[in-house]
Amino acid sequence: MAVKALLFDFDGTLLNTNDLIIQTFMHVLNERFPGQYSPKDCLKFIGPSLKQTFNDIAPGEEEALIAKYRAWNIEHHDELVSQYPDVVTTLEQLKAQGIRLAIVSTKRNDTIDRGLSILGATHLFDVRIGTDDVKNVKPDPEPVLLALERLGIDKEDAIMIGDNSHDIEAGHRAGVRAAGVAWAIKGEAYLQQYQPEYMLQHMTDLFDIVKEG
The missing domain is CATH 3.40.50.1000 (HAD superfamily/HAD-like)
Known part of the structure; x- marks a missing residue:
């Protein structure tokens, strides 16, 4: 072969992009679920699609949460990747x-x-x-x-x-x-x-x- x-x-x-992804999730989740998630918790969200992740976390709210995720992620993208x-x-x-x-x-x-x-x-x-x-x-x-x-x-x-x-x-x-x-x-x-x-x-x-x- x-x-x-x-x-x-x-x-x-x-x-x-690990820091970017974790910080983006923390921004979104802290706003929606204050104090319920730590950066370590966000490791399991690395890999699945945003739709899968937010559907698991907050069914019915995934589109709104994805929009918030993408807005913050794009704003901070270039400074947080390496x-x-x-x-x-x-x-x-x-x-x-x-x-x-x-x-x-x-x-x-x-x-x-x-x-x-x-x-x-x-x-x-x-x-x-x-x-x-x-x-x-x-x-x-x-x-x-x-x-x-x-x-x-x-x-x-x-x-x-x-x-x-x-x-x-x-x-x-x-x-x-x-x-x-x-x-x-x-x-x-x-x-x-x-x-x-x-x-x-x-x-x-x-x-x-x-x-x-």
Whole structure:
């Protein structure tokens, strides 16, 4: 099996948005449920879609809470995100080797684009799949399968890479191999429970994985 395409989650995988996400949730939840949530509580909200999360927390109020979340998140986005080591240089080298690159995220496309712009990586991705493109988000396989279709790549030639159980499960349900990232905020041990084929200690580990196929 050759590796012809790498599919990446975005938040917490390519761009460190953990502080942004946690602070945004705290802003919204403290207003609606004063004193009931801590930053640690917000870790479980990293991964699922906003609709899923707010539907669980406050059924019937999700649209209003999502609107508040997005407004604060966009306002503070650029100041609260940061880069992981060697992400862009690794992606550039992989693309130069002929590897196709895609984003498969549970974010809206405009927010993905904003993050890619901050990374300086917009030009590196052949395909990006956000919530605007699908009916069912990860862990459903639909976003992964759509990315493969748009890339024109067979599932055995792709790897789905992410920092959350949703990424690994979506990959496996789509029939592709999956990789976790050890820099995930929930930790490497958490990801290992979902039995990814690979665990990246560093972004550059992808060079060996691609070479070995």
